[in-house]
Amino acid sequence: MLERTIAQLSGREIEQEDSSSQEGAQDGAILDLSHESANNEQQGWEVVIDSNHAPAAIPASYISEISATSPLNNAQPVQDRQPDMISRNITSVQNAAALFDFYRDTLDQFLYGILRDCKTLSDVRRASPLLTDAVCTVSALHSKSENYPAYRAAFMQQVSTQMFSKRKTMNDVRGLCIGAFWLSDISWSLMGLGKKISLLGRSSLINFHSCVHC
Amino acid sequence: MSETFHDLSFVNDFLTSSYACEDDRRLASQLELWSISYRTYKTFGLDTESALPQTYMADFRRICIALDTWRVDWEEKFASDSYDSGYTQHGVELHFDFAKLYLCSHAYRGLLNGQASRTSSDLGLEEFAANAVNAAESILKTITSNQQIQSLLNALPVYFDTMIAFAVVFLLKAIAKPQQGLRIDRNRTIALLEQVSQTLADITNHMRREHLLCGISQSIQKLIKKASDAMLAESQQTQQPPPSNVPPDHDFGWLVGPDDTPFFDNFDLTVFPQDFNFDFMDVSRVG
Numbered sequence: 264m265l266e267r268t269i270a271q272l273s274g275r276e277i278e279q280e281d282s283s284s285q286e287g288a289q290d291g292a293i294l295d296l297s298h299e300s301a302n303n304e305q306q307g308w309e310v311v312i313d314s315n316h317a318p319a320a321i322p323a324s325y326i327s328e329i330s331a332t333s334p335l336n337n338a339q340p341v342q343d344r345q346p347d348m349i350s351r352n353i354t355s356v357q358n359a360a361a362l363f364d365f366y367r368d369t370l371d372q373f374l375y376g377i378l379r380d381c382k383t384l385s386d387v388r389r390a391s392p393l394l395t396d397a398v399c400t401v402s403a404l405h406s407k408s409e410n411y412p413a414y415r416a417a418f419m420q421q422v423s424t425q426m427f428s429k430r431k432t433m434n435d436v437r438g439l440c441i442g443a444f445w446l447s448d449i450s451w452s453l454m455g456l457g458k459k460i461s462l463l464g465r466s467s468l469i470n471f472h473s474c475v476h477c
Numbered sequence: 478m479s480e481t482f483h484d485l486s487f488v489n490d491f492l493t494s495s496y497a498c499e500d501d502r503r504l505a506s507q508l509e510l511w512s513i514s515y516r517t518y519k520t521f522g523l524d525t526e527s528a529l530p531q532t533y534m535a536d537f538r539r540i541c542i543a544l545d546t547w548r549v550d551w552e553e554k555f556a557s558d559s560y561d562s563g564y565t566q567h568g569v570e571l572h573f574d575f576a577k578l579y580l581c582s583h584a585y586r587g588l589l590n591g592q593a594s595r596t597s598s599d600l601g602l603e604e605f606a607a608n609a610v611n612a613a614e615s616i617l618k619t620i621t622s623n624q625q626i627q628s629l630l631n632a633l634p635v636y637f638d639t640m641i642a643f644a645v646v647f648l649l650k651a652i653a654k655p656q657q658g659l660r661i662d663r664n665r666t667i668a669l670l671e672q673v674s675q676t677l678a679d680i681t682n683h684m685r686r687e688h689l690l691c692g693i694s695q696s697i698q699k700l701i702k703k704a705s706d707a708m709l710a711e712s713q714q715t716q717q718p719p720p721s722n723v724p725p726d727h728d729f730g731w732l733v734g735p736d737d738t739p740f741f742d743n744f745d746l747t748v749f750p751q752d753f754n755f756d757f758m759d760v761s762r763v764g
Contacts, residue, residue, distance in 0.1 A: 447689035
């Protein structure tokens with residue numbers, strides 16, 4: 264009976280959430296995280312049960328952020344991603360394309376082809392604004408672009424914005440790696456953020472080491 | 478990642494698969510090297526002021542052997558590399574020298590501030606001290622003579638720039654206070670450093686001022702000029718060319734920082750100000 268209850272609490276029935284589960288949440292806040300939304304925003308905390316693991320666990324693993332689909336989440340989603348520097352009119356598409364070509368043809372080999380999946384500027388822009396800004400900034404540094412200071416400032420603003428974001432992708436980490444490899448004055452900060460992403464919270468699922476080559 | 482390298486033991490198996498490419502092989506070589514360098518860090522720590530106990534000699538040798546093995550293995554694997562016009566082979570040599578310099582520079586621990594009561598020959602450190610000097614010289618000779626590497630310096634990661642600076646400063650310290658039993662040709666070393674200074678000046682002349690290598694180049698130029706002037710002044714005082722392995726009785730006091738703290742330890746490789754123009758003269762006591 265207890266086992267079935269646990270399975271019900273942590274299993275497939277969560278998608279049929281109704282007032283009864285909300286009532287349960289108010290009483291003991293026992294909710295499920297076995298199906299996590301990709302767009303969850305941090306609004307609070309909830310106690311979770313995962314029936315796939317034995318009772319022995321890291322104590323804090325039973326506490327998790329309230330997901331977007333949770334009935335406890337009443338907040339508006341927070342905008343935590345800036346558009347890339349092209350969308351912000353810091354550089355033109357033509358300039359960015361030239362910078363991307365330079366990075367792809369000259370620099371990417373030293374980072375073991377980290378842009379392997381991205382063949383064009385459009386691919387990079389679709390992948391991640393942080394990655395786009397990193398590529399443009401590093402290229403500007405090495406191609407003697409007059410706009411390097413502006414690109415660098417835009418990249419740092421992009422990184423700062425994402426510091427507290429809960430939505431991270433492998434392409435974001437790739438951008439951090441690119442910046443850390445070549446931007447000497449902020450290298451350690453970028454590596455620290457990248458490592459944080461790989462170790463903390465649900466973002467650890469992206470597996471830091473696979474971001475370099477996937 | 479390098480701390481838990483044993484988690485990546487599948488790498489060798491992956492490299493034999495049809496999915497592996499040249500970039501994977503290069504990355505795998507770096508992972509192996511990082512794990513060896515991590516052993517250096519874990520074994521010897523960060524306290525470069527403490528003298529090296531005799532008990533560390535076995536670790537010294539084991540890590541040296543691991544580095545030599547790494548070099549042989551990957552030079553062989555990349556021997557027929559046509560992927561990037563031979564950069565990878567030169568890269569193997571450079572990375573080997575970087576790691577060897579980092580490891581063997583520990584042979585100088587505690588000797589510059591007089592902490593070590595025994596001579597290097599008592600500890601058997603002469604061999605490693607010589608290896609450190611050879612590694613530093615090899616790095617700088619590659620920079621001055623290898624045109625392919627010179628053409629790539631604008632694109633290589635910051636690690637290369639910092640290791641070039643490390644090699645320069647290490648050699649300056651080594652000739653300023655040579656280890657007992659280890660002969661270093663000061664004239665030849667200064668000539669090499671002057672060559673490095675000129676090479677870096679030529680290369681960075683076409684780079685953005687914000688690039689790390691530009692700041693390093695400017696600082697190295699000042700440092701080496703001061704060393705050259707000190708040697709010239711000494712030779713004028715004695716009215717004859719100084720012997721190449723003269724004992725430490727010369728005006729290199731400016732290389733030693735305040736309160737006799739070794740200058741090199743003031744060069745924090747982990748901190749880079751936005752406008753990197755590290756003026757070595759600010760942290761050195763002018764003799």
